[in-house]
Amino acid sequence: MMRQREIIIAVGIFMVLLVSKSHAAEPGISLREYxxxxxxxSDQNKxxxxxxYQLYRSPQKAGLGGLKIDLPKARDGFxxxxxxxxRYLFFDPVLSGDGTLSCASCHDPDQGFSDGKGRSDGHNGEKLTRSAPTLWNVAYLKKFYWDGRADTLEEQMQGPLYAENEMANxxxxxxxxLNDIPVxxxxxxxxxxxxRxxxxxxxxxxxxLAAFESSLISLNSRYDRYAHxxxxxxxxxxxxxxxxxxSFVARCAECHTPPLFTNQQIAVIGTPEVEGxxxxxxxxxxxxxxxFRGGFKVPTLRNIARTAPYMHSGRFKTLRETVEFYTKGRGHALGKDEKLILHWHIWEPNLADHELDRLVDFLHTLTDEVFTPQVPERVPSQSQAQHKSHINREETP
Known part of the structure; x- marks a missing residue:
């Protein structure tokens, strides 16, 4: 009986050591097949x-606020x-020159794929001139950057990757x-x-990177359920x-046209810059x-409650402050010497305080992050760094 008990204890200790070792070992990284x-x-692995919204046949430009309006063609087929x-590349700081910044540094899923800053931080913490726009629903966009200077995601991403004041690579x-990392x-x-x-x-x-960014779809908000x-x-x-x-008074939907909540056009609205x-x-x-002096791409309002502060420079801290800007009168925020040709929609709707409050209430219904992708527990460059560190320790006399 004693012998049997000793064997059971020994086997138990062995299993504990085996499990501990397996937990300490680094699991391999493989790509999802779904x-x-x-x-x-599809049958072609796409x-x-x-x-x-694909059930509807009314083009976006026909609605100007209508509910059952279809979307532009999404970029898919990856x-x-x-x-x-x-996804791994997006969260891996190996993409930056010094290995400290990833795409997610400025496009954080916990910040609505923005960064919660009025002006983003670049290489060595340098303050950039503009805020980081959300990446939700970029699969539907035709122009990128606040000034619309890129036509594709591939073209856009090369800007921050190689800019000396951004990722500095x-x-x-x-x-x-990347080629130095076997994984x-x-x-x-x-x-x-x-x-091959x-x-x-x-x-x-x-x-x-374009494939992952095109998969960031947000179309299941409470507004969407209402629209359907x-x-x-x-x-x-x-x-x-x-x-x-x-309404024809506020005219929000004429630029932030549902269901994408942007008409993808450039608009000059005369928002004030950050002081200084x-x-x-x-x-x-x-x-x-x-x-088009002072003109910027009309941003989507999807998940807008998650991406404060607002405007290209993060000038407004809250949604209430932002919607109030539009009702204070045409050109009220411009200096005396400013020469901007303001968009004709930027007039004087003279909305009451309670109407502004109701607008903010509605904007919160556009929040939908149920398809937020999983952040990798570790990325391939970390595995490589740990592997090299282990080798160096073994070689140290």
Whole structure:
């Protein structure tokens, strides 16, 4: 009996040690073979966007505030592996020159894929000139940056990647660093098997990041449920706010057109800059047209309650302060010497305080983060760093 008990205890200790060792060991990283929520996997291993707005046939420009309006064509058709590879890259600081910043540093999922700052922090903590816009629903956008100077996500991402005051990397250094990480070489082979090449390429890096960013879909807010026919999804106050939003007096929906809540156009609205900052000329520099001096892309209002502060420079701290700007009168925030051609919608709606409050109530109904992707517990560069550190310790005499 004693012998049997000793054997049981010994086996128990062995199992504890085995489990402890398995928990201490680093699990391998592999790419998902299924699509993110909101996508359907095709027979060709492509993730295709699926949502209720695809049932409607009224174009966005026909609605100007209507409920059952379809969306622009989404960018989709990436493989599950490409999307998941992009997820690892997005959260990996190896993409920056000194290994301290990732895409998520300025586009944090806990901050509505913005960063909660009026002006983002770049390389060595340098303050940038503009705020980080949300990435929710970028699959539907045709122009990128506040001034609309990029036509694709791939073109846009090269700006922060290689800007000296942002992620401060170079294409050569980026390729060298990623190709030096065996885990990434394996993951890129999984995501791009048709290429069958040894080295990771810039085109594959950009495509993987674009695949992940295009998967960030937010279309299941309480507003959406109301738009699809569930009238109890909004309170009476929120419905009042929606009616004000859609009204010809406030005219919010003419620029922030549902269901995307942007018309994707450039508008000059004359918001004041942060104190001490010069006028940001915006799209004037891109279009070489003085008529667009101070013009910026109309941002989506999706998850707007999660992305304070507001405007291109983070000038307004709250939604209440932001909506109040629009009712104070045409050009009221401009200096005497300012020469801006304001958008014709920026007039004097003279909304009452309670109407502004109802607008804010409605804007909160646009919050939907149920498809927020999982942040990786660790990224491939961390595994590589730990591996090198272990080797160095073993080689130390």
């Amino acid at each position: 699509c993110p929520p909101g996508f359907e996997l 993730c295709l966007s699926r949502n209720l 493989s599950p592996q490409q999307i998941d590879l992009g 170079t294409p050569e250094n980026l390729l060298e660093n 990434y070489r394996d993951l890129f082979q999984q995501a791009f098997p048709e290429n 090449q040894e080295d990771i390429t810039l085109a594959d890096i950009y495509q993987a 026919g569930y009238h109890d999804a909004l309170t009476d106050q929120e419905k009042e706010g929606l009616n004000i939003f859609r 900052m010069p006028r940001d000329v915006g799209a004037e520099a891109v279009l070489d047209d003085p008529d």
